[in-house]
Amino acid sequence: xxxxxLLTVKNLKKYYEISQGMFKEKIVVRAVDDVNFTVMRGxxxxxxxxxxxxxxxxxxxxxxxxxxxxxxxxxxxxNLASLPYExxxxxxxxxxxxxxxPYASLNPKKTILQILMEPLKVHNKxxxxxxxxxxxxxxxxxxxxxYHLDRYPHEFSGGQRQRIGIARAVIxxxxxIIADEPVSALDVSVQSQVINLxxxxxxxxxxxxxxxxxxxxxxxxxxxxxxxxxxxxxxxxADTEDLFRNPKHPYTQALLSAVPVAHPKEEKKRxxxxxxxPSPANPPSGCAFHPRCPFALEICKTKMPxxxxxxxxxxxxxxxxIKNEEExxxxxxxx
Amino acid sequence: xxxxxLQVNDLRIRFRNGKETxxxxxxxxxxxxxGxxxxxxxxxxxxxxxxxxxxxxxxxIKTSEIVSGEILFNNRDISxxxxxxxxxxxxxxxxxxxxxxxxxxxxxxxxGEQLSEPLRQHKKMSKSEIRNNIIAVLKQVGLPRAExxxxxxxHQLSGGMRQRVMISLALLCHPKLMIADEPTTALDVTIxxxxxxxxxxxxVKNEMSLMLITHxxxxxxxxxxxxxxxYAGEVVEEAEVNELFDRPLHPYTQGLMKSLPSNNExxxxxxxxxxxxxxxxxxxxxxxxxxxxxxxxxxxxxxxxPAFNRGKHISKCxxxxxxxxxxxxxxxxxxxxx
Numbered sequence: 001x002x003x004x005x006l007l008t009v010k011n012l013k014k015y016y017e018i019s020q021g022m023f024k025e026k027i028v029v030r031a032v033d034d035v036n037f038t039v040m041r042g043x044x045x046x047x048x049x050x051x052x053x054x055x056x057x058x059x060x061x062x063x064x065x066x067x068x069x070x071x072x073x074x075x076x077x078x079n080l081a082s083l084p085y086e087x088x089x090x091x092x093x094x095x096x097x098x099x100x101x102p103y104a105s106l107n108p109k110k111t112i113l114q115i116l117m118e119p120l121k122v123h124n125k126x127x128x129x130x131x132x133x134x135x136x137x138x139x140x141x142x143x144x145x146x147y148h149l150d151r152y153p154h155e156f157s158g159g160q161r162q163r164i165g166i167a168r169a170v171i172x173x174x175x176x177i178i179a180d181e182p183v184s185a186l187d188v189s190v191q192s193q194v195i196n197l198x199x200x201x202x203x204x205x206x207x208x209x210x211x212x213x214x215x216x217x218x219x220x221x222x223x224x225x226x227x228x229x230x231x232x233x234x235x236x237x238a239d240t241e242d243l244f245r246n247p248k249h250p251y252t253q254a255l256l257s258a259v260p261v262a263h264p265k266e267e268k269k270r271x272x273x274x275x276x277x278p279s280p281a282n283p284p285s286g287c288a289f290h291p292r293c294p295f296a297l298e299i300c301k302t303k304m305p306x307x308x309x310x311x312x313x314x315x316x317x318x319x320x321x322i323k324n325e326e327e328x329x330x331x332x333x334x335x
Numbered sequence: 336x337x338x339x340x341l342q343v344n345d346l347r348i349r350f351r352n353g354k355e356t357x358x359x360x361x362x363x364x365x366x367x368x369x370g371x372x373x374x375x376x377x378x379x380x381x382x383x384x385x386x387x388x389x390x391x392x393x394x395x396i397k398t399s400e401i402v403s404g405e406i407l408f409n410n411r412d413i414s415x416x417x418x419x420x421x422x423x424x425x426x427x428x429x430x431x432x433x434x435x436x437x438x439x440x441x442x443x444x445x446x447g448e449q450l451s452e453p454l455r456q457h458k459k460m461s462k463s464e465i466r467n468n469i470i471a472v473l474k475q476v477g478l479p480r481a482e483x484x485x486x487x488x489x490h491q492l493s494g495g496m497r498q499r500v501m502i503s504l505a506l507l508c509h510p511k512l513m514i515a516d517e518p519t520t521a522l523d524v525t526i527x528x529x530x531x532x533x534x535x536x537x538x539v540k541n542e543m544s545l546m547l548i549t550h551x552x553x554x555x556x557x558x559x560x561x562x563x564x565x566y567a568g569e570v571v572e573e574a575e576v577n578e579l580f581d582r583p584l585h586p587y588t589q590g591l592m593k594s595l596p597s598n599n600e601x602x603x604x605x606x607x608x609x610x611x612x613x614x615x616x617x618x619x620x621x622x623x624x625x626x627x628x629x630x631x632x633x634x635x636x637x638x639x640x641p642a643f644n645r646g647k648h649i650s651k652c653x654x655x656x657x658x659x660x661x662x663x664x665x666x667x668x669x670x671x672x673x
Contacts, residue, residue, distance in 0.1 A: 050523035051494075157611055158379075187378035187550060192594035192605035199604065214523065217553075221596035221605070241601070258528035260553035262597045264576045272532060273525045276493040 006176060006208050007039040007062070012071035014054075014061050018281070029281045031057045033232035035071075041175070044202070044209040046219045046240070048255070049229035050277055055212045056100075058229070059178045062210070063097055064088050075176070093123040096169035100181035102161035106153040112139075112164060113149040119172050134171065141204075142167045142197060159190035163197065170201055178210045183218060195222055216259050220244050225313075228252050231280055231288040238314040248316035250293050287319065295320055339407075340512050340544045341367040341390065346404035346414075348389055357615040358402070359385055361568045364642070367512065372538065372545040374559035374576070376552060376591075380612060382568040383548045387514050389414070390546075391431050392421040408512070427457040430505035434517040436497035440489040446473075446500055447485035453507050472503040475540075477533060495526035499533070506537060513538075514546045519554065531558060552591060556580060564588050567612055567623040574648040584650040586628045622653065630654060 014032040032054045039045045047055040060066040062073050064080060073080040075095065080088060096119075099105035106115060116135045120126060126134055136146050142163040153161055162182060169177055182198070183191045199222060201207060211223055219226060219240065226243050228236040228251065236249040247253045254271040261268050273292045278284055284291050290300040299319050308321040348360040359382045367373045375383045388394050390406055392413065406414040413424065430453075433439040441449060450469045454460055460468065466485070473481035476499045489497055498518065505513055515534065519527040535558065538545050547558055555562055555576065562579050564572040564587065572585040583589045592598060593606035610627040622628070625635040634653050643655035653659050 050525060159611070188552070188591055189378060189594055189608040190611075192596070192607040195596070196605050196607060199602070216524065217596040221599065221601055254525060258524040260527075260531070260551070260557045262553055262556060262595065263580050264556045264559075265580075266556075270528060270532075272528055276495050276526065277523075 004041040005038050006041040006076065007210075008072075008074040009035060009037050009058075009062065010072040010074070011036060012058065012061060012073065013069045014057050014066060015069045027281050030232050030283065031280060032061060032068075035229075035232075035234055037227050037234060037237060039176075039208060039210060041208055042206060043224040044211050044222060046211045046213060046223035046226040047229055048213060048216065048219055048226055050214060050255075052277060052280065053229045054232040054280070055214075055229050056180050059097070059180050059210060059212050063092065063095060063178060065097070090123065093119075093125070093172045094174050095176040095178070096172060096174045098162075098165050098169050098177060098179040098182045101185055102158050102165055103185070105165055106161055108153055111150050111152055112144075115153075115164065116168055116171055119168060123172060125172060138167045138171045141201070142170075143193075157190075158186055159193060162186060162194050166194070166197060166201070170205065170207070173205060174207070176208045176210070178212070180212045181214070182211075184213065184215060191218075198222070216256065228255065231278065231283055233288060233317070235289065235318070236314075236316040238316075239312060242312060242314055246314075248310065248314065248321065249289075249318050250295050250320070251289050252316075254294075287317075338369050339366045340369050340409065341546070342407040342410075343386070343390070344405050344407070346386065346389065346406065347402040348385060348394065349400050349402050351398050351400070355616075359568045359615050360389070361618075362404070363565070363568075363570050365563045365570060365573060367544045367546055368561075369544060370538075370542060371560045372547055372558055374555040374562040375546065375548045375565060376550065376555055376562060377565035378550055378612060380567075381565045383565050384516055386565075387431070387516055387546065387548055390514065391425060391429060392416065392418075393431075422456070426453040426505075426510075427508045428510050429512045429514065430508070430510040431514040431516065432498075432501050432505050432518045435521055436494055436501055437521070439501060440497060442489055445486050445488055446492075450485075450500070450504055450507060453504065457508050468507065469503075472506055473500070475506070475537065476500075476503045477529075478503075494522055495529060498522060498526075498530055502530075502533065502537070506541065509541055510543055512544045512546065514548070516548045517550070518547070520549070520551070527554075534558070552595060553597075564591075567618060568615065569623055569651065570642075570649075571624065571652070572648075572650040574650075578648055582648075584645070584648060584655055585624075585652045586630055586654070587624050588650075590627075622651070624652075634659070 012032055012035045016029040016031055018027040018029060020027060035058055047058060049055045057066060061068045068081050071081060113135065117131060120131050139145060139148060144160065144163060183194050186194060195218065202209065213219055223240050226238060226240050227234045230251050236252045244256065247256055254273045257269065257271045271294065275292050286302045287300040287305050290296040293300065297319055305317045305319045307315045307317050309315045343363055343365050346360055346363040347358065349356055349358045363386055377383045389401065401414050405412045408429065447469060451465045454465045454468060469485055470481045473484060478484055478496060478499050492500065519530050522530060534545065549555060559576050562574060562576050563570050564585065566587050572588050583592055590608040594608065596605060599605050608627050613623065613626065621636040621638060622640050625631045628635065640651045640653045642649050642651050645655065
């Protein structure tokens with residue numbers, strides 16, 4: 001893998017305002033709050049988190065399907081956040097998205113041919129005869145065939161639809177694909193087929209993925225680096241293997257321990273978090289995780305933690321690691 | 336036998352849609368013992384939810400029909416009960432938790448109003464008794480500030496809390512059997528861990544049996560004592576949980592286990608079962624899994640396999656037929672010899 005930066009996200013913010021009536025103050029929902037990360041060319045970068053933590057919004061803001069409130073998204077040296085609409089549109093042939101729900105993301109009134117022709121027409125790629133050949137070739141790659149061309153989406157199963165969704169994204173030969181929970185709506189046996197397809201395509205076209213998911217076993221299997229999100233913020237970034245072996249942030253530890261066992265005889269020490277994820281409209285002060293954190297200190301309630309860097313680019317935002325080591329020992333063994 | 340709370344024998348259900356009929360459930364057999372957790376696993380469309388709805392008597396009357404078979408609850412056939420009689424059972428002795436906690440509560444009634452319904456139906460209690468009962472159950476499922484929540488509306492609660500309310504609703508009348516249809520699928524992993532823990536706890540406390548319907552093998556590994564694997568409207572395998580995970584006999588179960596990402600090496604190609612589940616209209620003679628099975632031979636396409644017992648491990652696959660095994664071994668021997 002070359003160490004070339006493909007995408008940098010700097011201080012990305014997306015706030016939603018909820019109007020409470022004419023004279024009342026608006027409630028601000030911080031869906032994505034100051035998110036920073038970089039994606040290298042050719043790697044699979046994962047965003048994990050529970051529902052409502054802002055991982056999908058992050059993906060959509062990068063593509064500017066949702067306008068960011070503040071921050072920069074630098075893709076191959078251009079800042080996407082400030083590009084005019086037309087230029088952004090033409091840049092999207094280099095970055096595409098695969099959506100979560102294969103039942104909702106395909107237009108039911110269009111045939112597969114029309115669905116796959118659309119991106120080619122919009123971006124004016126290849127001449128007209130070439131296009132049909134490309135589409136057929138693409139269908140074969142994703143495991144469908146020529147006679148599917150004139151069918152409508154409702155004639156396909158969930159797994160096949162997701163293949164069409166992937167074909168639609170890959171047909172423009174982009175460099176970068178944002179996959180927003182591409183397999184979570186699928187059954188186990190179909191899920192493995194789609195994951196295999198994504199891995200194959202990555203090898204064949206040298207794709208870079210931003211893989212958004214809440215399924216930790218899928219993430220462990222197919223990604224290179226992981227960012228864990230909680231309430232609109234990234235709390236930990238690490239290489240996948242490193243993260244699963246040695247999670248630093250208490251939230252990551254709890255998240256990993258909550259994954260059900262793969263075999264009934266496997267014993268697992270579980271950290272069960274109390275309570276629910278707080279509302280992003282009214283996040284707790286200081287570290288957003290402190291009301292549920294088993295190791296919370298006084299400082300966590302008031303001050304937002306800064307990222308601490310460990311070996312191999314592993315960073316975690318937690319006060320436990322800023323304090324000197326003795327205290328951590330005390331905290332982890334007695335709380 | 337008396338230790339079986341629920342027994343389903345050769346259940347067949349047919350649906351009518353205009354002139355077309357389809358039969359999504361074809362000969363399902365299983366039983367739930369007292370105090371045990373039975374897992375029913377299968378992919379979407381395999382008939383696990385239809386089976387559970389038929390146990391609850393919730394199938395649509397106009398379009399569905401139980402063609403044959405019986406559902407014995409405490410040794411009493413309930414598959415042909417009248418609606419009025421069913422009402423006495425439902426929510427009282429058998430209760431159910433549904434998949435979507437967001438949609439299974441009525442948004443225009445308070446939690447208290449919804450929870451008092453089963454008590455009003457089945458128990459003779461005064462209003463204050465009902466209220467106290469509800470608060471006690473809400474506390475039992477681990478909801479904080481139960482006294483306030485009872486007067487709140489569902490939209491004021493989070494997904495995990497709503498699922499807890501659903502569980503308390505199912506618990507109110509101390510049922511003997513609880514059916515949980517994908518109780519954690521719509522929830523996040525950390526909340527899922529909480530709810531599974533809660534289900535285990537209340538099952539022991541209330542001495543009831545639990546029928547857990549899920550598509551997630553790891554939830555099964557965590558929770559169940561025995562497992563039934565369903566595929567395309569049939570039970571293809573039934574075994575004790577450790578036995579199933581150690582020695583899955585049916586090729587479908589083996590495929591499912593192998594295709595879990597955690598059972599594959601990182602970044603490698605995942606094992607996958609080729610093809611798709613056949614539509615109910617496409618199923619003909621032979622084993623339902625034959626068209627996707629890597630071990631299929633002629634007999635699989637011609638004849639439907641019966642259930643082969645190996646101790647308490649039941650599987651519907653010709654490979655388990657002692658006669659077939661012998662033939663296979665002979666063939667192997669002849670290949671080796673030649």
